Amino acid sequence: QPQLVESRGGLVQAGYSLTLSCIASGRTFTDHGMGWFRQVQGKEREFVASINWNSKVTYYADSVKGRFTISRDNDKKAVYLQMDNLTPDDTGVYYCASAPGSFAPPRAQMVDLWGQGTQVTVSS
Helix, strand or coil: CCEEEECCCEEEECCCCEEEEEEEECCCHHHEEEEEEEECCCCCCEEEEEECCCCCCEEECCCCCCCEEEEEECCCCEEEEEECCCCHHHCEEEEEEEEECCCCCCCHHHCCEECCCEEEEEEC
């Protein structure tokens, strides 16, 4: 059974950093692009970042460019989201996502497997 399991998020103060991780199982990891989305209650899930299978192609939402970094370790079947200089606007539930192929350019409709979501709260 394919599965994505995210690390626990947390509560951090504005300006601080947090790294999320996601471990994939049950499928060939390198056949899939990986990404992160986030959702605030009452709003649609929005794209944050994505990375293709060999880490050569990455995409970022404009709101996180220069602050967030996505990476992956194919040996560990893991994808990471390093979040620096966090702001209260980054608060939300973060979802790990997997899409077949390059996942480029990334769209939510391409995702065929989601993680369970992890809460990130940034206080001012």
